[in-house]
Amino acid sequence: MNDGSLKTPFLHKKPSSLRYFQEGVCPVDLINWKLEIFGEVEKPVTIGYEELLTMPSVDYHRRNVCVCLWSIKRHWKGVLLKDVLAIAGVDITDRSLYIKQNSVGTVNGKYDSTIHLTSAIEREAILAYHVDGEVLPLENGFPLRLIDFGLYLYKCVKCLATLEVTRLNEIGYWEKYAGYSVDGTVLPKKYYAVDIQRKFLFKGTGEVKDADL
Ligand SMILES: Nc1nc2c(c(=O)[nH]1)N[C@H]1C(S)=C(S)[C@@H](COP(=O)(O)O)O[C@H]1N2
Numbered sequence: 275m276n277d278g279s280l281k282t283p284f285l286h287k288k289p290s291s292l293r294y295f296q297e298g299v300c301p302v303d304l305i306n307w308k309l310e311i312f313g314e315v316e317k318p319v320t321i322g323y324e325e326l327l328t329m330p331s332v333d334y335h336r337r338n339v340c341v342c343l344w345s346i347k348r349h350w351k352g353v354l355l356k357d358v359l360a361i362a363g364v365d366i367t368d369r370s371l372y373i374k375q376n377s378v379g380t381v382n383g384k385y386d387s388t389i390h391l392t393s394a395i396e397r398e399a400i401l402a403y404h405v406d407g408e409v410l411p412l413e414n415g416f417p418l419r420l421i422d423f424g425l426y427l428y429k430c431v432k433c434l435a436t437l438e439v440t441r442l443n444e445i446g447y448w449e450k451y452a453g454y455s456v457d458g459t460v461l462p463k464k465y466y467a468v469d470i471q472r473k474f475l476f477k478g479t480g481e482v483k484d485a486d487l
């Protein structure tokens with residue numbers, strides 16, 4: 275599948291994904307795995323992996339940022355969050371809605387995070403199933419992972435099991451344990467770009483674009 279053109283430079287320098295998997299890697303059997311969408315929806319739905327792969331997809335080369343001050347720009351393929359929520363008939367214009375993401379989890383529990391729905395859609399958040407032309411590795415959140423490029427990575431749940439549409443902006447895993455902000459917008463700071471092996475001073479807020487480097 276990978277023709278090599280989608281490689282990320284210096285990927286081996288990226289901090290290990292295992293370090294960022296608090297509940298441990300979640301092995302998933304795709305036969306039984308489904309994404310469940312429920313809560314403030316017209317009709318609750320479950321969507322299988324094969325069905326996701328047949329939906330219109332997007333290919334994004336965008337940067338994400340960890341609150342621990344590293345960042346990396348990679349090639350992500352997946353479906354737009356907006357398109358998946360449309361299947362459940364979610365009112366994406368309702369600015370009082372949030373999405374609580376839950377991971378499949380392990381014996382150590384589940385990882386969760388809640389994000390503002392309309393903002394995520396405006397930022398073209400995705401549910402990713404490929405990275406750099408390969409099926410998402412277990413460590414990066416196989417089979418499906420939400421990514422909102424304007425938010426720190428702790429807001430982007432790997433190994434996604436459920437999306438609950440809710441009016442409660444709940445405090446998530448890292449917010450509870452590490453005191454990170456519930457909002458999670460990427461803030462103006464000095465970050466390290468793993469893929470270009472240098473620091474940069476980000477003066478904006480939200481997604482880091484090439485012009486910010
Ligand atoms: N299920 C799950 N998703 C998660 C986490 C986690 O512990 N469990 N950690 C988050 C944090 S803090 C980071 S920095 C990123 C790391 O993503 P990566 O492994 O692709 O680098 O995953 C996020 N998503």
Ligand SMILES: [Mo]
Nearest residue numbers: 340341427428
């Ligand atoms: Mo993180």
